Amino acid sequence: MCGIVGYIGNSQCFPVLIKGLHRLEYRGYDSAGVAILNQNNELNLYKTRGKVADLENFCQSKEIAGSIGIAHTRWATHGEPNDINAHPHMSADGNIAIVHNGTIENYNVLKQALTKHGCEFKSETDTEVLVQLIQYVKETNNCTLIEAVTEALSQVVGAYAIAVVDRDTPDTIIAARKSSPLVIGIGEDATYLASDATPIIDYTDKVVYLNDDEIAIIKKNEPLRVITSDNEPSNIDIKTLKLSVSQLEKGGYPHFMLKEIFEQTSTIEDSIRGRVVNNHIQLSGVNENSEKFASADRIIIVACGTSWHAGLIGKRLLQDIARVPVEVEYASEFRYSNPVITSRDIVIAISQSGETADTLAAISLAKEKGAFVYGICNVVGSSIARATDSGTYIHVGPEIGVASTKAFTGQVTVLTMLALAIGQLRKTVTPDTLVRVTSAIEMLPALIKETLGLNKAIEKLSNTYTYVHNFLYLGRGYNYPSALEGALKLKEISYIHAEGYPAAEMKHGPIALIDHELPTVVIAPMDELHDKIISNIQQVKARGGSVIAIVTKGDKAIKEIADHVLEIPKIPECLSPIIVSIPLQLLAYHIAVKKGCNVDMPRNLAKSVTVE
Numbered sequence: 001m002c003g004i005v006g007y008i009g010n011s012q013c014f015p016v017l018i019k020g021l022h023r024l025e026y027r028g029y030d031s032a033g034v035a036i037l038n039q040n041n042e043l044n045l046y047k048t049r050g051k052v053a054d055l056e057n058f059c060q061s062k063e064i065a066g067s068i069g070i071a072h073t074r075w076a077t078h079g080e081p082n083d084i085n086a087h088p089h090m091s092a093d094g095n096i097a098i099v100h101n102g103t104i105e106n107y108n109v110l111k112q113a114l115t116k117h118g119c120e121f122k123s124e125t126d127t128e129v130l131v132q133l134i135q136y137v138k139e140t141n142n143c144t145l146i147e148a149v150t151e152a153l154s155q156v157v158g159a160y161a162i163a164v165v166d167r168d169t170p171d172t173i174i175a176a177r178k179s180s181p182l183v184i185g186i187g188e189d190a191t192y193l194a195s196d197a198t199p200i201i202d203y204t205d206k207v208v209y210l211n212d213d214e215i216a217i218i219k220k221n222e223p224l225r226v227i228t229s230d231n232e233p234s235n236i237d238i239k240t241l242k243l244s245v246s247q248l249e250k251g252g253y254p255h256f257m258l259k260e261i262f263e264q265t266s267t268i269e270d271s272i273r274g275r276v277v278n279n280h281i282q283l284s285g286v287n288e289n290s291e292k293f294a295s296a297d298r299i300i301i302v303a304c305g306t307s308w309h310a311g312l313i314g315k316r317l318l319q320d321i322a323r324v325p326v327e328v329e330y331a332s333e334f335r336y337s338n339p340v341i342t343s344r345d346i347v348i349a350i351s352q353s354g355e356t357a358d359t360l361a362a363i364s365l366a367k368e369k370g371a372f373v374y375g376i377c378n379v380v381g382s383s384i385a386r387a388t389d390s391g392t393y394i395h396v397g398p399e400i401g402v403a404s405t406k407a408f409t410g411q412v413t414v415l416t417m418l419a420l421a422i423g424q425l426r427k428t429v430t431p432d433t434l435v436r437v438t439s440a441i442e443m444l445p446a447l448i449k450e451t452l453g454l455n456k457a458i459e460k461l462s463n464t465y466t467y468v469h470n471f472l473y474l475g476r477g478y479n480y481p482s483a484l485e486g487a488l489k490l491k492e493i494s495y496i497h498a499e500g501y502p503a504a505e506m507k508h509g510p511i512a513l514i515d516h517e518l519p520t521v522v523i524a525p526m527d528e529l530h531d532k533i534i535s536n537i538q539q540v541k542a543r544g545g546s547v548i549a550i551v552t553k554g555d556k557a558i559k560e561i562a563d564h565v566l567e568i569p570k571i572p573e574c575l576s577p578i579i580v581s582i583p584l585q586l587l588a589y590h591i592a593v594k595k596g597c598n599v600d601m602p603r604n605l606a607k608s609v610t611v612e
């Protein structure tokens, strides 16, 4: 959560910082701010509640000149989202400014100690404590900024990515990270830093991913220096980005979310590319670790949010195809559950961003206990991608809409290929199944394109349901997790309460809610449990509820009883969650747009959750 950007070079920093903040707004948009050091060695600080556009307005008549600056877009943790709690935060003497992503867990202890030394605090944030601590150390030890930052960070418990500027060293930005991401961009005559590479790509493709406990000393017109917290020089590993600016723009769509929904024909193609060869699956991560996958006793999937839903589908896939016992855990629960893990377990961590704090913590616990950890991530070079022993990227390109769409279908596609690859190794998948499923995987882009043809019909349908207060989503088997994901999409962006349920469980509780005001979305493609789900639809209809059913083309039985049907093409059951997710995404999108909600930046949410 929170996005940070920094610039030091020979040009004006304000436009770079603002553009960078816009790119990082998916990380939080409660407030935004900049601190700029100008030629006269003045440190100008502007910050305001609201989005980056509000900050731009706020700065219109302000003094924004300067070629060194740091900036921040916030997702509030400590202290409500207001002007005072917005970043950057300043030391009491007004000399040092800081931006921070993460959480200082022992901030209260530090605050009390600093208060005893006479420090006064303006905000309720943990970040202000850190900048005051840096100033205090600098004064009392009479040391340099870099020494003060190193010492202050040694007293901190928690997670941080920080950038610090100081009027006493006006040619320097100090940056550091622990458990929160930070990327440094090396330009020709400037150095950039940001929470991810998206604010940097316009200027350079050369980047350095800072590691935990590293501190970067970024000086104007000097090579980058990185040291460890023990003051040892670190290796600087410059990577080349494979990201294009056009991937970060809306490309004519009104929202990133709609663009990303429509992109799924090509993103799935990217997920599959080179991995389905002559009806066989080639996953280098599995091939290189074939022993582990062949002999594993159990797989444990850890993830959060939408990625957790993909994990539930992954469980079915891995059990059905590879015949391995699988457990799926919320990463946040797993890490505190004293789990029994052995070196014969494989832990699969699924994460779009590759930065989710709970998932990262679950990975380190699993590694401590000796498990082999496999990552399924989207963001190349992200913390989770680097922390895992091996893995498979989903390769769907940057996902900017806060509600995950193309990443979900990419994750499920990769999980399907993973299950087949392990099935090949363990000889649990028959040649027939392999041919049938791999052929269908190759058809996915075309089938998604066909399913996107539902867009107009769903837009029209959304008029009927714009102002309802509750929704129920039902599915069975492979599509029970689809019901959870459909409900989550609607909740996230339209603020309509929605619950996903296994269809047959409905009679054990949710059925009490059904009346003419509660619409039910039933995910009912032609599969093993088709007849059973028809009974579930009858139960809803008998109680006056309206039903929107997602069915396989030509399904006459459900057409007769449901109020609305959305027809999807025929697909093997194990791949149906990918196709049904398209109408579910479109339904949530159109309802939210009709309600006037900001679908790309829904309230209170952030795309990358780097705090506990």
Ligand code: G6P
Pocket: 304, 305, 306, 307, 350, 351, 352, 353, 354, 355, 356, 359, 402, 403, 404, 605, 606, 607, 608, 609
């Ligand atoms: C946040 C996002 C969700 C996402 C979840 C897990 O809650 O809003 O869309 O599913 O984090 O994120 P990850 O990046 O680990 O998949």
